Amino acid sequence: MDRLTxxxxxxxxxxxxxxxxxYDGSTEWENADPAYRRAISFLIASHPWNFANTSAxxxxxxxxxxxxxxxxxxxxxxxxxxxxxxxxxxxxxxEYEIMDQKLCCRYDSGVTVKYVRAPEPGQWPPLFVELAxxxxxAYLLRGLNEDTDNARKRDADVRxxxxxxxxxxxxxxxxxxxxxxxxxxxxxGRGSRTIWAP
Numbered sequence: 001m002d003r004l005t006x007x008x009x010x011x012x013x014x015x016x017x018x019x020x021x022x023y024d025g026s027t028e029w030e031n032a033d034p035a036y037r038r039a040i041s042f043l044i045a046s047h048p049w050n051f052a053n054t055s056a057x058x059x060x061x062x063x064x065x066x067x068x069x070x071x072x073x074x075x076x077x078x079x080x081x082x083x084x085x086x087x088x089x090x091x092x093x094x095e096y097e098i099m100d101q102k103l104c105c106r107y108d109s110g111v112t113v114k115y116v117r118a119p120e121p122g123q124w125p126p127l128f129v130e131l132a133x134x135x136x137x138a139y140l141l142r143g144l145n146e147d148t149d150n151a152r153k154r155d156a157d158v159r160x161x162x163x164x165x166x167x168x169x170x171x172x173x174x175x176x177x178x179x180x181x182x183x184x185x186x187x188x189g190r191g192s193r194t195i196w197a198p
Contacts (some may be wrong), residue, residue: 001129003119007032011110014145028144035139039132044081044116046162051123053084055114063116066096067104074103074111082116125167134158 009016013026021030044052058074065073076083076098086093086103089110096105125134130161132138141147 001124003036003042006121006133006136007036009133010035010140012139013133014140016140016144029145031140032136035136035143036109036132038139039135040118041081042135043131043162044118047165048084048116049128051128052116053080054117055112058113061108062102063089065100065104066099066128070095070097072105072108073099074105076101076103076113077115077117079117080113080115081118083113084116087114087132088110119180127161131158131161131165132159133182165181174188183188 004019004022007029011032013017017026017028019026019032022033023029043049055075058076060075062073062075065071067073080101083098083103084107086096087106088107090112092104092110093107096103098104103111104111121129134154135158136149138158140153142151145151
């Protein structure tokens with residue numbers, strides 16, 4: 001699914017004219033293009049999509065750091081939208097900061113980041129495409145149509161579907177074992193039998 005298809009679906013669903021090609025100078029395109037970019041950024045940041053997560057070692061130490069204290073800096077990958085974690089030689093890196101698309105720290109090698117990337121539209125699963133179209137619709141309703149009430153309703157539709165996605169993902173993850181203290185259980189006067197969760 002490409003950008004033009006998502007934009008045209010959203011334009012059609014909000015009662016607007018579609019566009020034949022990108023950057024055609026139309027009012028529809030001028031509103032739909034930023035709406036699309038905002039929608040994708042919002043959705044990528046709203047949920048840990050499996051297709052958008054990756055990790056990479058950082059190489060090429062920059063000649064200077066924009067940070068006043070952390071004197072080493074690495075350029076983040078070009079497709080990086082959000083850094084989720086950083087490691088130093090396989091161990092969590094506790095002290096770092098992102099400034100001006102650079103990771104600033106105290107180390108000159110061995111740094112790896114887990115990050116959310118901006119993937120190509122062809123890699124998006126159908127549910128993400130649907131959410132992207134719905135969110136573009138919400139922005140178009142608010143901006144192009146000047147229909148705030150229906151824009152709010154569409155925003156709510158997106159939030160509800162995102163909640164369903166999160167719930168489905170939680171069900172797919174293995175349950176965590178729950179430890180119950182024998183001592184605390186006996187103290188509460190419920191006998192000596194210990195219950196262990198699966």
